Amino acid sequence: MSVVLSRRDVDFLLFDWLRAADLAQRERYEEHSKETFDAVLDLSETIATERFAPINRLLDTQEPVVGEDGKVVLPAELSAALAVYRDSGMPAGVFDAELGGMQLPFVVSQGAFAFFQAASAAASSYPFLSTGNANLLVEHGSPEQVRDYAVPVIEGRWYGTMCLSEPQAGSSLGDITTRAVRQDDGTYRLFGTKMWISGGDHELTENIVHLVLAKVEGAPPGVKGISLFIVPKYLVEDGVIGERNDVALVGLNHKMGWRGTTNTLLNFGEGLATPGGAPGAVGHRVGEEGQGLAQMFHMMNEARISVGMGAVALGYTGYLHALEYARTRTQGRVPGAKDPSAPMVPLTQHADVRRMLLAQKSYVEGGLGLLLYCSRLIDEQLTGGDEAARTRAHDLLEVLTPIAKSWPSQWCLAANDLAIQVHGGYGYTRDYAVEQFYRDNRLNPIHEGTHGIQSLDLLGRKVIAGGGAGLATLVGAIKETTTRAAAVDGPAAAYAAQLDARVDRLVEVTSQLWAGGDPALALANSAVYLEAAGHVVVAWIWLEQLLAVGDRSDAFFDGKRAATRYFFAFELPKVDPQFDLLASLDRTVLDLDPASL
């Protein structure tokens, strides 16, 4: 059975570096201890390895289909694995004890859930989406809504979805056209079509809670007119499931990867069902009218961090697969070897294979560090000792979130590409797992805000918000690290100097971009900015890991040293031409006439 994720690395990052065990001293987590955190990680690792990983290929080959009765057919093995997950109590992870939750720190929960994401992106999506759904309701729903719709999800009995996109409106949510019509009883009836709805229909649970963005009639155009609604697949009365709501499965999307997760086109209010004797999907408004997008964005940081973690998990498990292959597969001889009849050497003896493995290691362990760091910030934002600590965590999180979502989506996908390459021809076949990881991970740069969207968020909003408070906080945090590193013997001081130079450049370039006050010019090369900022941040995360290693030495710690060395030698310098380009306020893309493409 393959290792899905390195437990030692998760433990090192969580407990050695981020001191997650200390969180048990805080009031919210006082029922916990290092032992309960370990138990959660043990359980997750076991279930993920024994129940999720073994069915991951099956979920790829036995794609969801719509049966003759119109119901979605999924492999029985998926239901079985998800039942084990449900029975473990893990769906209740981060939720409040009073809702039946385990009240775990977010960082521990994310570290544990990464095992499931690594074992099977497709299987883990059902609980993943449901957690986000319940989270949103707990934050913004009425007590009755929480009781009726969030608690069954927290208990793992129902699943939930997020219905944002429409066929004509993906990134541009202001242009959704799904209508919500007020009824005399305070409910709404929804009419419209939602696209890309993962987990949008299935028989895995007895009900599905759709959270749907729609516009109430008469609402203002654009994002200000968007409201949020609970639209259950089956109506619920006093906790009892009633008649079918008017939500119809129109079709399943057939994707390149991530095939085991149903992804659907749903029609609301098509009239296929007539709840209460009339067509229209019955919906319950969450909070006030017009607050839909704000409510959704309130949870966006957590959702994007979880997507980033999914990208890391796929990259990480691909790396471990490639490493195992490279250690056992023999091929050729090292340069300069003269005896052609000598035995072939393991792939790891070839420098370029080591390069490919070390690159993967630097991406996936750097990414895991980044995502756990951000997860720790979410806990700090919630439970930090004073207002200043919570504000600092909030500000850092704001600026780090687009990076935490995008960087792993790019570089851990690159890791999956290298994992295939290490396998040679075998890696290109479906007999090995790595090609599926590559296909699965290709989704991550698209959903939950594309790279382009993230880059506009970072450069157009986050680094300039509050007069640049977010960026200043980030720079302060990095400088705190480089100051510590500068005092350490060995290469850490040199890395600190290299990082300081790039952080200064990041600040300088940000000013240069915005100096003219022209958003179109400032944002023209925002994707390049996002990439450069991402590499600076991950270099920082590596320096942090190196400091956490200290002077300890064994294969694990030496590996951390090697990956840090790699990242500073091979990766960080890539930002220099990117900053040069940005600083030149290059107009190539801005001025381009689309007709000449």
Added chain:
Amino acid sequence: MSVVLSRRDVDFLLFDWLRAADLAQRERYEEHSKETFDAVLDLSETIATERFAPINRLLDTQEPVVGEDGKVVLPAELSAALAVYRDSGMPAGVFDAELGGMQLPFVVSQGAFAFFQAASAAASSYPFLSTGNANLLVEHGSPEQVRDYAVPVIEGRWYGTMCLSEPQAGSSLGDITTRAVRQDDGTYRLFGTKMWISGGDHELTENIVHLVLAKVEGAPPGVKGISLFIVPKYLVEDGVIGERNDVALVGLNHKMGWRGTTNTLLNFGEGLATPGGAPGAVGHRVGEEGQGLAQMFHMMNEARISVGMGAVALGYTGYLHALEYARTRTQGRVPGAKDPSAPMVPLTQHADVRRMLLAQKSYVEGGLGLLLYCSRLIDEQLTGGDEAARTRAHDLLEVLTPIAKSWPSQWCLAANDLAIQVHGGYGYTRDYAVEQFYRDNRLNPIHEGTHGIQSLDLLGRKVIAGGGAGLATLVGAIKETTTRAAAVDGPAAAYAAQLDARVDRLVEVTSQLWAGGDPALALANSAVYLEAAGHVVVAWIWLEQLLAVGDRSDAFFDGKRAATRYFFAFELPKVDPQFDLLASLDRTVLDLDPASL
């Protein structure tokens, strides 16, 4: 019907830039003219667009299977398309007229064949492999072997394969173990297993000519012991097909992409057939014993250039698909737009989408230029006016080949990645073509010599061969271009200066790497060297294209200007940190203990 490849670009590169029509003045091509070249391109474009492109998705979904009778079942539509190709006479393209060939220049043939590669990588592989097979036989076979085995392939009646790899020996061909046993009648009997054999079995043609590397008993170990054999699927006597040879299909490989091409594991001499009453696959030796790898490598430049062209073609058609989508799909509004009820704008109005399209354009048109340039060198090597011209072409080709194979495999795959991204969620579905291009193109960095192999070939052999003659010739050619460009008004002179600086750096770094005479140290980061050299070369190709545009202006020519500008602003500067790393003789990868991975 979608455009598979830009005919205007092919025409521009072939005739405007490379002056391919002038080749008709040479003796070998004297039966030809610009008109016959045009006719070949017209025919190829038509057949590729009308017969190959429409079945490309079908070939992906209806993968080859082995029927109950043990025969490979392929879609009838594939046979039909290939029959049209055969009847067009195109299989005879570059071959001598005396063999029934059209005696076309290689550069015209490659330009024409690119349409097929763009329309369907899988369908075009059958004739592609067969051409390489017949080429090798024409070069090294006896007149009888050419008559019996090459001519039927040139006529398109049979297909051919290249049987090099074995399950335990992929990149390391010296370690193959297939045995060839001499028979009294001068033939051999072969025993062994060959892996990754594309077109290894099917019913598309009445016979299949396998060209097989094997070791004659008693041969020296390593590559020196390798001989080349013709092993037909059915024995041939006086041009008549006879009994079944002892070549057995063991299994089909199931790949991530490129699914329409059968890829097989073949057993030779398993005893399933007993030709002449005895087990063992009957083989006919080509040339002398021990010359197998040299013979194979003699054709390697052409084969690798064709693989590079395949990568370009997939990237190019993906770009055209993305461009068409981006011009018609509307989404959101440009930064600063205030009216949320204004109509949505086409994707091309978004700067980041333009960046993604322009990047693709720079990769695929740069790649196409590079591959056609190399193809033109093959003609020059064969028909150049004097010995010096032929030697220069040969030297240039030697050093450019690993780049021509690898650079498009990396960057035109990156183009396919961007084509998906431009499509957003739709690009991730199998309803759109771009995800298949991405999966198909992922093979190209692996087969016909991996990136790692190409990088060792470039840095370990090509740039140091003949005391650096190849590199010197390349530098001379680039400097000739930059000298011309420096005299031109406008940005060309600035580009020339930027390129000159990088070319000088390439030469300097090459010396620095080899200064110590330690191959392990020199080659430790060879993949980085390959990437840097590739970007320098493609920048040169772009400067060449810009010079060919001159002062003409329309959407096409302005697009060439924009892509050149993009490549020099966004891409070429990436080589600077790569050269810095190489110049530092970085030992991170060399010193890495595999245990710490």
